[in-house]
Amino acid sequence: MSFDLNFIGILIGAIMASSVPLILAASGELITERSGVLNLGVEGMMIVGAISGFALMVVTDNLFFAVVGSMMSGLIISLIFGFLTQSLLTNHVATGLALTIFGIGMSAMIGKNFVGIPGKEFPLLFVNLKESIPFLGPVFFGHSIILYFAFGLPFLTNYFLKRTKLGLIVRAVGDSPVSASNQGINVTLVRYSCILYGGAMCGLAGAYLSLIYTPQWIENMTGGRGWIALALVVFATWSPIKVLIGALIFGGITILQLHMQAVGLRIPVQLLSALPYIMTIIVLVVISRDSRKIKLNTPTSLGQIFYKEK
Amino acid sequence: MIKIEKRNDVSRSIYFLTPVLAIFLTLFGGGIIFFILGFNPIEALKFFFITPISDLYGLSELLVKATPLCLIAIGLSYCFKSNNWNIGAEGQLIFGGIVGGGVALLFYNHDGFYVLPLIILSGAIGGMLFAMIPAILKTYFNTNEILVSLMLVYVAKLLLDYLVVGPWSNPEGFNFPETRQFSDSARMPILFDGLRIHAGIFITLITVFLSWLILYKTYLGFQIKVSGLSLKTAKYAGFKGKTMIIIVFMISGACAGLAGVGEITGPIGQLHRNISPDYGFTAIIVAFLGRLNPIGIIFASLIVALTYLGAETAQIFLQVPKYTGQVFQGMILFFLLGSDYLLFFKIKFLGLKKNEL
Numbered sequence: 001m002s003f004d005l006n007f008i009g010i011l012i013g014a015i016m017a018s019s020v021p022l023i024l025a026a027s028g029e030l031i032t033e034r035s036g037v038l039n040l041g042v043e044g045m046m047i048v049g050a051i052s053g054f055a056l057m058v059v060t061d062n063l064f065f066a067v068v069g070s071m072m073s074g075l076i077i078s079l080i081f082g083f084l085t086q087s088l089l090t091n092h093v094a095t096g097l098a099l100t101i102f103g104i105g106m107s108a109m110i111g112k113n114f115v116g117i118p119g120k121e122f123p124l125l126f127v128n129l130k131e132s133i134p135f136l137g138p139v140f141f142g143h144s145i146i147l148y149f150a151f152g153l154p155f156l157t158n159y160f161l162k163r164t165k166l167g168l169i170v171r172a173v174g175d176s177p178v179s180a181s182n183q184g185i186n187v188t189l190v191r192y193s194c195i196l197y198g199g200a201m202c203g204l205a206g207a208y209l210s211l212i213y214t215p216q217w218i219e220n221m222t223g224g225r226g227w228i229a230l231a232l233v234v235f236a237t238w239s240p241i242k243v244l245i246g247a248l249i250f251g252g253i254t255i256l257q258l259h260m261q262a263v264g265l266r267i268p269v270q271l272l273s274a275l276p277y278i279m280t281i282i283v284l285v286v287i288s289r290d291s292r293k294i295k296l297n298t299p300t301s302l303g304q305i306f307y308k309e310k
Numbered sequence: 311m312i313k314i315e316k317r318n319d320v321s322r323s324i325y326f327l328t329p330v331l332a333i334f335l336t337l338f339g340g341g342i343i344f345f346i347l348g349f350n351p352i353e354a355l356k357f358f359f360i361t362p363i364s365d366l367y368g369l370s371e372l373l374v375k376a377t378p379l380c381l382i383a384i385g386l387s388y389c390f391k392s393n394n395w396n397i398g399a400e401g402q403l404i405f406g407g408i409v410g411g412g413v414a415l416l417f418y419n420h421d422g423f424y425v426l427p428l429i430i431l432s433g434a435i436g437g438m439l440f441a442m443i444p445a446i447l448k449t450y451f452n453t454n455e456i457l458v459s460l461m462l463v464y465v466a467k468l469l470l471d472y473l474v475v476g477p478w479s480n481p482e483g484f485n486f487p488e489t490r491q492f493s494d495s496a497r498m499p500i501l502f503d504g505l506r507i508h509a510g511i512f513i514t515l516i517t518v519f520l521s522w523l524i525l526y527k528t529y530l531g532f533q534i535k536v537s538g539l540s541l542k543t544a545k546y547a548g549f550k551g552k553t554m555i556i557i558v559f560m561i562s563g564a565c566a567g568l569a570g571v572g573e574i575t576g577p578i579g580q581l582h583r584n585i586s587p588d589y590g591f592t593a594i595i596v597a598f599l600g601r602l603n604p605i606g607i608i609f610a611s612l613i614v615a616l617t618y619l620g621a622e623t624a625q626i627f628l629q630v631p632k633y634t635g636q637v638f639q640g641m642i643l644f645f646l647l648g649s650d651y652l653l654f655f656k657i658k659f660l661g662l663k664k665n666e667l
Contacts, residue, residue: 038456040397044640080644089654090647093395093456097594098647102640108633109347219631227464234457270472277461281447288453303456 009138011255017143017213019251020150021046021205021222025229026236026243027153028201033233034161035194036174038303040096041081043226044103045199049074049206051107054217055114063122067146067207074203075196077103082195085305086188092303100226108219119215144212146204153201157240170194174299177306187306202226231280237287237297250276320653326606328653329599332646333613339641349628357627358620358638368619370505374577375618378403378569378586380611381514382593384521385565387602388558391525392534393541396559398444398459399566400590401466402437406567407574408470409436411489411581414496414574415478421495429496430513430571437567438560440466445559449552455559463590474581488582498576510572517565522604534558566590587618595643614639 025042032039053070057063081099084090122144130142161167172180173190181187209225210217228250235250236242257272288294340358341351362368382399389396410433417425444458471487480490498508525531533554537544544551573585596614600607621635 040456040460084644084648088648088651090650093397094594094598094643095647097397097591098640098643100640101588101591101595101636102644105633105636105638105640108631109343109637112629112631219633224464227460231457231461234454268472268476270468270475274465274468277464281453281458281461284453284457285447285451288447289451291452294452 005135006138009135011259013138013142015248015252015255016139016151017147017251018254019247020147021208021213021225022229022232022247022250023150023153023244024146024205024208025202025226026232026247027150027157027240028198028205029229030157030233030236030238030240030243031161031170032194032198033302034174034238034299035170035191036177036299036301036304036306037085037191037195038092038096039078039081039099039195039198040093040230041078041099041103042198042202042230043222043224044100045074045077045202046103046206046209046222046226046229047107047220048077048103049203050210050221051111051114051206051217052203053207054119054210055110057120057211058114058117061120063120063211066211067204070203070207070211071200072203074199074201074206076199077106078195078199078202081199082192086191086195089305089307091305104220111217111219114217115219117217119211122212122215144208146208146212150208151244154240154244157243161240171299174301177301177304181306181308187308191306202229205229228276231276235276235280235283237283238299239297249279315655317654324653326601326603328649329601329606329610329646331649332599332642335645335649336638336641339645340638343637347630354624354628358624358634359616361627362616362619362623367505370502370507371619372612372615373507373511375615376611377508377511377514377576378572378589379593379596379615380608381517381569381572382566382590383596383600383607383611384514384517384604385562386593386597387521387600387604387607388525388534389562390538390597391602392537392554392558394445394448394555394558395456396441396444396459396562397456397594398441398461398463398590399562399593400586400588401459401463402440402563402566403570403573403586403590404463404466404470405440405570406433406437406563407570407581407585408466408473409433409567410571411492411574412478414492415489415581417493417496418490419493421493423495425493425495426498426575429575430568433567433571434564435567437570438564441559441563441566442556445556449555470581470585471583474583478581480580489580491580492575496575497579498572506577508572508576510576513568513572517568518604518608525604530554530557566593569593592618592639595639599642599646614642617642 025046029039029042049070052073053066056069057066081095084095085092124142124144126141130137161171169185169190173185173187177187206222209221232243232246232250235246253272253275257269260267287297337355341355344354345351363372382403386396386399410429413429413432440462443462444455447453447458448455474489475487478489480488498510501507501509525534533549536547537549537554569589574581578585592614596607596610599614600610617635617638621632624630624634625632
């Protein structure tokens with residue numbers, strides 16, 4: 001095999017594409033977690049987004065409705081989680097798990113009549129530039145609009161959290177809900193909003209899979225990406241820019257597997273697939289060992305129930 | 311006007327009645343979903359919850375599925391009672407299955423009475439060791455056990471996948487991702503001819519009884535209970551927190567590991583990719599539904615096992631996907647968690663005053 005610069009460009013493009021659902025879901029979950037809420041329902045919200053997007057595409061024949069609808073359905077299903085954890089003060093971990101289990105079941109029920117229907121071609125931007133520029137073309141061009149959005153999102157998220165007043169409020173609520181509440185911030189409202197935003201982003205991540213990445217509906221098609229996105233937030237130590245880097249690493253591992261099999265390298269595929277999880281555990285150990293480091297990185301009230309006596 | 315007040319005392323009868331309320335609400339919710347999908351809801355619910363257990367074979371299948379669920383949930387109750395969030399029972403089940411299965415393959419074609427006990431023991435140890443990873447990381451490195459135990463589920467799944475595709479795959483198996491069928495000496499005895507119910511149910515029942523003794527009659531059980539109610543009190547009383555965390559994880563992992571070997575030496579008889587239909591995750595629902603109480607968990611495991619069976623029956627008669635069972639499992643937990651609100655808060659309906667209208 002000769003050294004082919006264009007091939008490497010195509011490879012990088014493929015890695016970028018495979019990291020999109022991870023970036024979207026993890027960026028959404030990051031905001032949710034920064035407000036102090038641990039939602040383990042990422043996988044469930046993604047799969048519901050995937051089927052809603054695909055079903056709406058088939059029914060309305062309109063990709064815009066499909067994409068917006070997938071975000072709406074992610075938002076609606078996360079509302080169940082929000083209502084339970086914020087209004088009925090239920091345990092975050094158990095509620096999130098219930099959401100994932102429920103979402104996988106629900107998506108399969110809705111998707112029963114959509115199995116085997118071919119997807120529609122999703123418009124890709126700058127296709128001519130992709131082909132005319134070697135190496136840089138396939139890296140930067142010929143992607144869907146959702147990919148460009150996904151790659152901008154971590155920077156927007158970073159700006160939001162660090163430079164805007166609302167971002168400061170979200171962080172305050174996550175780090176110390178009691179003092180935030182004493183400052184007159186409506187903690188429950190902020191957390192509700194962050195949960196719904198996370199749901200919408202997970203829905204979009206699912207729609208990317210069923211509309212663009214593998215345009216069809218297959219039961220359980222998210223295949224554990226929601227859990228990887230959850231790992232990614234931790235791996236990135238709750239920093240949006242590191243989410244982007246982590247997603248490229250985790251996405252790269254997926255693409256690498258396919259090519260290693262083709263080249264015939266004798267590293268077990270499963271070991272590569274396990275790397276994101278193992279790396280996340282290592283990062284957790286490194287940041288948690290030092291109590292100052294964990295305070296600096298983790299939303300302090302993550303997963304804790306906040307109740308204000310009225 | 312509605313006024314909400316925190317209750318000071320939690321009534322024990324409501325505490326054990328809300329799970330029943332949750333089950334009824336789930337049936338109601340399930341009926342609505344079936345109606346929306348165009349089925350006759352009563353008929354569909356009948357296929358789901360009555361048809362599967364209307365004969366002897368069905369009842370045996372119910373026990374086959376409840377056996378691992380109950381066992382794992384009992385183990386989890388040690389963790390949850392003491393505020394340790396082990397949600398990686400699925401991984402501990404798989405790892406126990408791997409270790410037990412490895413021993414079964416090692417003793418392939420041996421027939422001795424010692425083979426099966428050895429497999430069971432090694433499975434329990436496997437699950438225990440795997441559960442010790444999040445426990446040790448939590449106690450010595452202060453990591454979050456929820457995330458670590460969850461990540462390890464996928465590591466265990468991939469390890470199993472690697473083994474059954476690669477080094478442990480059946481040499482005469484035409485490259486199917488599965489090991490050899492274990493020899494008879496490595497299989498759980500079947501209790502009745504023609505049914506699949508196996509001796510694993512005794513392991514579950516013994517564990518339930520021992521757990522009741524440990525949790526309610528020993529010093530360890532007392533420590534677990536106090537740590538769950540208030541970590542500060544536990545520290546003040548001088549309990550060795552670290553040791554207790556490791557012990558509850560070890561017990562919980564051993565139970566999950568036992569459930570794993572119970573499955574592979576019982577109904578399955580070999581290792582392959584899908585040795586568990588997410589029993590480790592579903593058992594979390596069982597533990598909650600049973601209120602972390604050994605007797606409650608027995609009933610809860612039967613109910614949740616029924617959702618597995620119902621999904622299989624409904625798949626045949628109503629052509630709905632097998633994942634439908636998960637809709638019910640998710641709903642049970644939603645309703646259960648939600649109805650707990652009634653436990654901790656009083657809702658008072660006050661008369662509307664004129665100026666508020």
